[in-house]
Structures are given as C-alpha cells and as structure tokens.
Amino acid sequence: MSSWFDYTLNGIIIGNIYALLAVGLALIFGVARLINFAHGSVYVVGAYAGFVAVTQFGTPLPLTILIAVAVGALLGLVIERFGLRPLQGYAHIAPLLATIGISFVLDQIMQLTFSPDPRALPSELLQQRFQVGSGTIGALDLLIAAIGLASAGLLYAFLRYTKLGWAVRATAQDRDAAQQMGVNVDAINRTVFAIASGLGALSGLLVGMYYNYIDPAMSFQATLKGVVAQVVGGVGNVPGAIAGSLLLGLVESYGIALFGTSYRNLFAFVLLVAVLVLKPNGLFASRRQTPPEPMTGTFIAPSKPIHIPYRILVALALVAALLPAVLPDPYVLQTLTNAWLYGLAGLSLTLIAGTVGLISLGHAALLAIGGYASALLSINLGVPIGLSILSAGLIAAAIGTLLVFPSFRLRGHYLSIATLAIGEIVSLVILNWESLTRGPIGISGIPPLSIFGIELDTDRSIYWFTLATLVVLAALQFRLLGSHLGRVLRAVRDDDIAARSYGIGLNRYKALAFAVGSFAAGISGGITSHLYSYINHETFNSQLSILALTIVILGGMGNVAGAILGSVLLVGLPEVFRIAAEYRVLIYGLVLLLLIRFRPQGLLGTV
C-alpha cells in the first residue's frame, strides 16, 4: 500500500516538473503560435547553470534557483531573437524548424562544454524525509510541490491582474487587435519567452536535484515531455498544460509501477498520439478551440526549381558510376556510399515532406523498421540478402503507413508532432520487444551484403550497389512527380480543402505517397544494417530524422536531385574535411537554422 502512496507522490512531483516546462510551451504557443523545440535545451542549460553555481561557487538554494531562472530567461530572449523574430511572415513550420536547429546547436555546445558524461547535482539540505501515514515524503518533494504551486499562482495572478498579463492574453487571442490597442506584440513575445524559459530552466534545475543526475542528452526528452503534457491539456492552454502535466506524471509513475522503467516513455508517447488523433484540442478543451492551422503553408517556401536537363542528370550518374575506376580510394568510396544511403532517406522524405507536405520529424523510424526487418529476415529465416532488403522496403512501407494513417487528419504542427511521437514509439517498441528484436543488446552478426549469392565484399561493389539502388529509385520518383499522380499529390499539399472539393480522397493519396516514400527509407535502412553488421534501437535515432529533414530542406523540398545533392553535401563534406563527430551535429543545427532564415527554398528550389 505504501508503495502506491510513493508512486502517486512521485507522479505528482514529476508532474510538477513537467508542468513548469509545459506551461512555458503553452505560453509561447499562445502568443507566437510556435511549438518551441528548443525548450528542452533551456531546461538543460538551467540544470547546468545550477550545477555550476552549486559546485563552483557553493551558492545557497534560493540563489541557485535565482541564477537558473535568470540564465533561462536570458536564453529565452536569445531564442526569440534568432529563432522567431527574423521569421515573421514565414510559413508556420519555419520557426518550428528553426527552434529544432537552435536546440541542436545549444545541446551540442553543452556537450562540448560539459562533456556528455552525466553529473551529480548535489542538494545538501534536502535529504530529510518525513513520515506521512504509511509512506514518507522528502523535503525535496515538498520544495518541488511548493515551487510548482507558487509558480502557477504567480503566473495566474500575472495573467489575470496585471496590465502586461492582459496584453499577453490579448496578444494570444488576437495579435492584430492587440496591436490596435497599442500593445507592442514583439515586446510581448520577448516577455513570454523570458518567463517561459525561466520556468523551463527552473524545471531542469529541480529535476537535476530530484534525481541527483544531469546530462546534456536529457534535452530532447524534456522537450517531448513538455509537448506531450501541453497537447494532452490542449495546445496553448495554460491551465490545461498544468493538468496535462500532472496526468502525464501519474500515468508514467503508475506505468513504471506496473510494467517497469523501460516502458515509461512509451506511455507518454502513446498518450500523445491517442490524444492527438482522438481529441486534438486536448482533454480539457470544453469551450476553447485550438487555433486553426493555415490551410496551406505546411510547405516552407514555394519557389521555381532550378531546372537540370535530363542529359546532365544522366551524365552525372555516369560520372558517379565511373568514379571507382578513376579514384579507387576506399575512404572516398565509403563516404559516398554513405551519402547514397542518406540520399535514399532523403528521396523518401522529400516525397513525403516536400511533395505531399507532411513534415515528418520521425523519419528515422522507417529506416529502423527496414534495418531490423532485413536483419531479422536474413538471420532468423535465412532469406537471401537481396530479397530481404526488398522485403525491408515493403515492410517499412506497410508498417509505416499503418502507423501514421490515423494522423492524416492532422495538419501542420500537429502532424509533425504525431510523426515525432510515432518515431519514438517505434524506437521504444524495438527496445522493449526483446523476444523479436533482442532489446537493448541489439542485433549483431548481420550477414554482409550480397546479391544473387554473390557477396559484395569490396568497397567498389558496395558503392555500385548503393548507387544503382539510388539511381533506380530516383528515376522512379522523377517519373512519379511528372505524372498525373504527382500533380495530385502537390495539389493535396498546396490546398487540401480545394483538393478535396475536386473529389480527391486525401487520405488515400497521403497514404500512397507515404508508402512509396517509406519503401525507399526501408531499403536504405535494410542496406545499412548489412553494412554495419550490428544495429540497435539507437542506430536510427532522432538526430537522423532531423539530419534527413535538413538534407531535404538543403536540396529543396520535393526536389529529387536536391535530396541527393543535400545528402552529398551534408554527409559527404564533413567526412571529407574530417570534422569530428561532435561538431557535426553542431554544423547540422547551424545549417538548418541558416537555411530556414536565408534560403528556405533550398539550393535547387522546391518542386
């Protein structure tokens, strides 16, 4: 019985910590219509600010809290300045992607500064525990609950009784009308970012104290938890965010009690997808409507693509094919092989995100499904490798489309969040379904690439195999884009209501495009697994999803040649310049950020 008390208490405490995150996300969404993916980075920075203050300067707790909040608020102002303000008037998805870029940059800076190793965040006086009935309650628990309540109370009073608070609410409800009352909405944005980020940093500090553990990688999970809590409570709804956070904390805590720790995040994401699909306005939205996404504008920047004549494309493919004969350097060939594999993922995403406008943030899951499918088919069932890779493509197409199908009714931000969550769910299922996937151990001894029984054991043969696969799939995608079907898909992207009124069954076309795209991603994952000979649930992680998206934006959304060019540039160049791995993520983040700001249509233009 006492353990249930502890689990409930733990759920409420964790819920409080999530609430500090989610409230900030809700405020930011309210005034800026933006889901701030850099919020988790602020949380990490807050935790480390507290860590530095305590370990270097021995600050007392109230001062530590103050420092973390101040650092967070300042960082919030910086994020607003670079992530949001320059992008006013861009498509709504642009600032969202910019905050993803910012979070990559911030997280990587934190890793480079503090090393990826976890640290302990000592909290001296708070180890006391008090007996309450049959359970115990710690001083730290009480502190976190008190801070959560106090923050909620202050925020309520601010929004309800101060002029600035009214201006925040007015801006959230009607930006133009607020301006006409004399409200400087840019200043309101800054205020809100500062408040939200201060609370987010406080959340990071508290969670570090609660677990006595911090590391830079907790950023992404924190963002996701905040987003889950917010969506559950209703996007942009501040009281809803608090309720959603407590619910999420309890669901997680009871879930751990019943099934074990490794299921914790699975519950969070299943809850998210369920709420998104069944009640996209949130559980507590009785009278409040989610602000509508714009009809169009999931697409970043329409432009005229740069036309590359057919002959030149063929010539380029020939040059690529002849390269091993001229330059048999294994390092170059391996690098380019890698680029072709990412190119396949890029082809896939450029079709789904670019041509059909479904901006997927969980694309790595498709590669993971393909990788596991081909590996398991060849190991467990002895399927010949070529056939197993082909099957991997088909399986990725089938499972991927089935998983994402319920989300097709969502648009813009909501769809992106759903794909992100589905990606996480796939990764967590792989981690937990030990009888099939061998769980955290991963799959080793995956047989090397071979085709028709002939083993591809030279760098050159592998290079040719991946290049040939890429060329065939790229040619098919060119044909698709030029066909009637391609036009229909673009119509679905550009204005789904208009497309629907012309009798186009949207979901069928979205599913078709998703299946075709997933096939290429599955093939890429399948080949990768045979090249690596070992994969686990982290081989295809969320960084890969964002890299794929950056490749696609760099090349030009929907642009087939652009996806390949983007892949060569982003995967190939860092390799050629031998940039250390930890700086690569930093570069990807910066490239994403700069692209969205200065060339959202990509190098070759959107199609």
Add this chain to the structure above:
Amino acid sequence: MTAGAAPAPKPAEPLLALDSINTFYGPVQVHFDLNLTVGRGQIVCLLGGNASGKSTTMKIILGLVKPASGVVRLGGEPVSGLPTPQIVRRGVGSVPEARRLFGEMTVRENLLMGAFTRRDERAIARDLDRALGLFPKLAERLGQRAGTLSGGEQQMVAMARALMGRPKLICMDEPTMGLSPLWVDRVLDLIATINREGVTVFMVEQNASLALEIAHHAYVLQTGRIVLDGPAGDLRSDPRIRDAYLGGQDKT
C-alpha cells in the same frame, strides 16, 4: 503674390491626411495615388464596394500595412512607417472589422485593454464610468466573457474599447456589418454621439445611404481610386453613388 497683400489664410491643418498613397499586395496594386483628408471634429466616411481597397485604407492609417509610396499625416506629422502601437499612442483608436474583441477575456478586461497605453489609473476609471454611461447595457455585462455577447453588444464593446484610449481619431471598419437593422440604427446614433463629444471619426462603410446620414463628408473609392468626394448632403442624392456599387459601368 504682390507685396502688401495679406497672405492667404492657411487652411486649418486636417487631423488626418493621406497623401498620394500607392499600395501593393505583391504584384497587385490596391491604391492608385490615394488622397484623402479628415478634418478635426468631423465624421468622414469612405464608401466603396467589395475589393475597392477600403479596408486596406484603414490598415494603412493604422500602420498594419505599409504603403509603397505616399505619406500618412496625423496632425501634420508623418506617421506612415511607424509601427501600429506607436500610431495608436499618438491618438488613433480603432474599431476593427468584425469587432475583433478578445473573446476569452471579460468585457471589463476588454475595455481596460483599450486604455492599455495610458498610465493615469484614476482618469481611466472615470472614463470607464463615462463609457458605461454611453453604453448602459454593458454595465450589466462587465464580468461576462466578451465572446458570449451578441453581435450588437460586441459592437458596443468594440466602440467603448476604442474610446477608452481617449483617441483624437477613431477609425471604424464597417461598424454596422452583420447587425440587425435595429442595431444598425443604434450604432449609427452612438457614432454621432461620440462625434458630438469631440472625437473625429473616420469610417469605412458599405452601407452608403445609412452612413451618409451621419457623415459630414464622404469619399467613394472604386478599385483603388477616389472617384467621387464631397459633403455628405450632396452625395446622398448623387446617382453616381449607386454606380460605384454596381461595379462602375462606363460613364459617359
């Protein structure tokens, strides 16, 4: 001018003047050399059919849209190019198209939002009482969420909200749109009342005959050009008003 002659008296500076405004939405030109003035203490009405550029004129004055060329002057000083909140601070109140109340906030909060730029709490409280005197119905609705009011009541809130900023000039974008005939009369009466209390009114209307009843002066806008202007009394009987609404047939 010969020496010794008395200099021509300088005409009173109009409160608002639009001087050769050209506006574009992308490649589409909305205004063609638009000139327009609003004298102090007047009700000036801008009439025109759909897509004539009426609402854009309003947005130009409020700084929500920037003209490609031309100047907007308020009391002689150029304000075009200033951000909207700055223009509002200089004494321009707005009753936007379709009211645009803050629906989730109470009527009281909406009214006080109108006084956002002011710091004189006591005078604000007095003005709130005055506004409630002008719109007695609102007094019983103060604690209610603005989104739950009827269209006519919302229009009153929007007008009272604009007054709370103590503006010199109130811009109203189609204040009678979507209201029942009874409410239309009431709203027009209130506009006249507000004007009598010293506030200059610039309003955009589709409903020409009604607007001309209370206006002093009117302009008729057709596809971005002023095609007609004059004292409201003269325009009331002018057949060309009707032409402007029927899409502008070729005139001989």
